Structures are given as C-alpha cells and as structure tokens.
Amino acid sequence: MTNYLRWAVLVFSLGLLAGCDSGSDSATSQSGGQVAQGQASSPNQPGAGQAPAPVSTQGAVTGKSTLEAVKQAGRARIGYANEAPFAYMDPATGQVTGEAVEIARAVLKKMGVEQVEGVLTEFGSLIPGLQAGRFDIIAAGMYITPERCKQVTFSNPTYGVGQAFIVQKGNPKDLHSYEDVAKHEDARLGVVVGAIEASYAEQTGIPSDRVVVFPDAASAMAGVAGGRADAYAATALTVNDLLKRSGGDKLERADPFTDPSIDGESVRGYGAFAFRTTDQDFADAFNGELANLIGSPAHRELVEPFGFTEAELPGEVTAAQLCGQ
Numbered sequence: 001m002t003n004y005l006r007w008a009v010l011v012f013s014l015g016l017l018a019g020c021d022s023g024s025d026s027a028t029s030q031s032g033g034q035v036a037q038g039q040a041s042s043p044n045q046p047g048a049g050q051a052p053a054p055v056s057t058q059g060a061v062t063g064k065s066t067l068e069a070v071k072q073a074g075r076a077r078i079g080y081a082n083e084a085p086f087a088y089m090d091p092a093t094g095q096v097t098g099e100a101v102e103i104a105r106a107v108l109k110k111m112g113v114e115q116v117e118g119v120l121t122e123f124g125s126l127i128p129g130l131q132a133g134r135f136d137i138i139a140a141g142m143y144i145t146p147e148r149c150k151q152v153t154f155s156n157p158t159y160g161v162g163q164a165f166i167v168q169k170g171n172p173k174d175l176h177s178y179e180d181v182a183k184h185e186d187a188r189l190g191v192v193v194g195a196i197e198a199s200y201a202e203q204t205g206i207p208s209d210r211v212v213v214f215p216d217a218a219s220a221m222a223g224v225a226g227g228r229a230d231a232y233a234a235t236a237l238t239v240n241d242l243l244k245r246s247g248g249d250k251l252e253r254a255d256p257f258t259d260p261s262i263d264g265e266s267v268r269g270y271g272a273f274a275f276r277t278t279d280q281d282f283a284d285a286f287n288g289e290l291a292n293l294i295g296s297p298a299h300r301e302l303v304e305p306f307g308f309t310e311a312e313l314p315g316e317v318t319a320a321q322l323c324g325q
Contacts, residue, residue: 066136066275067282075115076108077135081123083192083217084241085306086141086271089120099306100139103158103293104273106302110289122215124194127151130276137286138274141235143196148274149323153283155290157270157314157322159303163200164239165231165254166224175231177258178204188212190220190229196269197233200260217242225250235269237307270314270322 070076080087080096087098096118105116119135126138130152144154167175173187174180181187182205190212191197201211212229214220220232221242231254234242239253259266273290275283293299295313 065281066279067285070108070113070136070282071111074113075117076104076113076137077117077119078104078137078139079119079121079126079129079135080138081126081140081192081216082120083123083140083238084245085237085308087118087139089118098141099159099303099308100141100271100273102302102306103290103299104137104139106293106298107286107289110292111285122194123192126194127274130274136275136279136282141271142274143269144272144319144322145196145199146322146324149319149325151277152274153277153280154319154323155273155275155283155287156294156319157272157317158290158294159237159308159312160268160270160314160317161235161237161312162259162266162268163197163233164236164257165233166221166239166243166251167231167254168224168227169250169252171252171254173230176254176256178206178233178260179258181210181231182206184230186210187231188229190214190223190232192217192220192234195234200233200262200267203262204260218246221246221251237312240307270317272319 064072078087078096078101080098080101082088085099087096087100089095090097096116101116101118108114108116119129121129121134123140126140126142127148129135130138138152141159142148144157148154163178165175167173173184175184175187178189178200181189181201188210189197189201189206191201191214193213193215198211198213202208212223214223214229214232217232217234217238220229220234223229224232225248232239243251243253259268261267273286275286300310
C-alpha cells in the first residue's frame with residue numbers, strides 16, 4: 001500500500017508539472033466547429049480534447065476599448081484558420097505568417113502595436129471566437145459578405161480573387177465549374193466548414209447531400225485524393241498554394257475553370273480583416289493605416305512571397321459597398 005501511495009503522488013506531481021508548460025508564445029490554438037465524420041484534423045489543427053486558448057481580456061478588466069488596450073499592451077491577438085496563403089503556421093520557423101498576417105503586422109506596427117499573437121481556430125468558429133473575445137482581429141483572408149457584415153465590422157479589402165477546383169489527376173468527372181457539379185448527378189463537392197464556397201454551391205443548385213464539409217483545406221485535399229469528394233472548391237490562390245506545396249502526383253487544378261455565376265454575375269471574392277461590431281474605433285484606425293499600405297511598393301513586397309500580384313489588388317472596392325451599405 002505504501003508503494004502504491006508513493007506512485008500515486010508521483011503521477012499526480014508529474015501531471016501538475018505538465019499542466020504548467022505554457023508552450024510557444026508565437027501562437028496558441030482554439031478549436032471549434034465539427035470535424036467531418038471519419039476525418040481526422042490536420043497536424044496543425046488541435047484535437048477535440050485540447051484545452052481552449054485563453055480568452056483575450058485586453059480592455060475587459062480595465063474598461064478600456066480594444067484599441068486602447070492593444071496599444072497599451074503593445075500586443076494584438078489574431079484569429080486564423082491555417083489556410084495558406086492567407087494565414088498559416090510556417091513549420092520552418094514556428095511562426096504564424098501569410099498575406100493577412102504580414103499585412104496585420106505592418107499595419108499594427110504603424111499603430112504602435114509591435115507584437116502579434118496567433119490563435120488557431122477552425123474557419124467556421126472564427127466569428128464566434130471573435131465575438132467571444134478569444135482574439136482581437138480575424139486575419140484569415142475572410143471574404144466580405146452581407147451576411148457576415150451583420151455579425152462583424154470589416155476593414156476594406158486587401159485582395160480580390162476568383163475560384164478554382166482541386167480534382168484528381170485527369171479530372172475523371174470533367175468538373176470545370178460549380179454548374180458542372182450540379183449537373184453531374186453523382187459528383188460531390190468538398191468545401192471547408194464556414195467558407196463561402198458552401199453558399200456558392202447552394203446558389204448554383206448543388207444539393208446539400210452532395211456537398212462534403214471538411215474542417216480545413218488539408219483535410220479537403222485528402223478527401224479528394226481519397227475519393228470522398230470529386231472536387232474541392234477554394235480561392236484560386238489557396239488552390240495554387242496547396243498544389244505547389246503538397247499536390248503530389250494524384251491531384252491537379254481543374255483547367256479551364258469558370259467562376260460561379262450568382263444572380264447573373266461572375267463571382268469575385270474580396271478578403272479583409274474582421275473586428276467586433278463594438279470595436280468601430282479599432283476598425284477605423286486600422287483602415288486608416290491600411291489605406292496607406294495597399295497598392296504601395298511595401299505592400300507588394302510583403303505579399304509577393306505568398307503568390308499575390310497586382311492582379312489581386314482590390315481596386316476601389318470598399319467594405320461598405322460589399323456589405324450593401
């Protein structure tokens with residue numbers, strides 16, 4: 001009995017030590033949403049049993065606004081969904097990077113905020129996570145849509161881009177548009193949970209029972225390779241980056257491809273940062289610095305490594321226009 005008690009005390013003590021290990025300062029993880037049945041999450045996606053990230057309480061205790069709190073702390077927490085080239089964990093450096101992250105760093109630095117901390121979150125849980133105070137900004141290349149505009153305040157867009165499909169080599173079902181999937185009675189389209197592509201699928205007539213929802217882009221790619229879906233729909237930039245990094249010899253981009261037509265107009269998505277609706281002053285200050293950056297030589301230098309060119313510049317399009325205001 002004495003030896004048993006000694007072992008019990010030792011195990012309990014080791015558990016306490018493990019629980020005190022805070023890990024890396026560069027990024028924490030917040031899991032949300034529902035993983036597709038039978039589909040494991042990606043290596044960078046936290047498991048269901050992992051403890052949630054600390055809640056971002058900057059300003060909540062002191063009564064300051066989020067803008068005042070992040071400036072005073074010199075730190076902002078950004079929610080991201082591990083989707084290259086917009087925001088993802090670089091395994092070589094252990095740092096969060098991507099088009100949205102690097103723009104956020106540059107803009108926040110101009111605002112006097114030197115430190116950016118990433119909080120990994122499933123795409124479908126980004127807006128709930130922002131609203132719950134788990135982070136201060138969504139930096140994930142999120143499209144501005146009228147529906148999302150009811151839930152968050154968007155910055156002006158940082159890019160505009162069309163759609164693309166990842167399919168198996170040879171494109172066995174000859175899928176070159178959302179409309180092709182709708183017409184093909186046994187074609188299944190893969191989308192990421194919470195992403196705009198599910199809406200495009202619905203609006204182009206693809207039945208919901210032929211839309212396969214995955215927790216992230218890596219899982220969707222694996223789903224196409226394994227035959228769970230016949231195509232994976234995402235932005236053209238995401239598709240190009242995924243295939244460049246891990247396409248292998250089983251997958252390819254559907255070529256040619258026709259963007260979906262919604263209400264008679266070809267779709268072009270515009271991505272931006274998102275803020276809580278109560279943080280309008282934060283969004284306004286961010287927008288002010290963002291306007292000075294977008295389209296400048298410094299901006300082009302920041303985003304070129306992630307595959308962005310002048311063709312992806314948003315032009316004169318604003319969040320207000322895209323929100324229908």
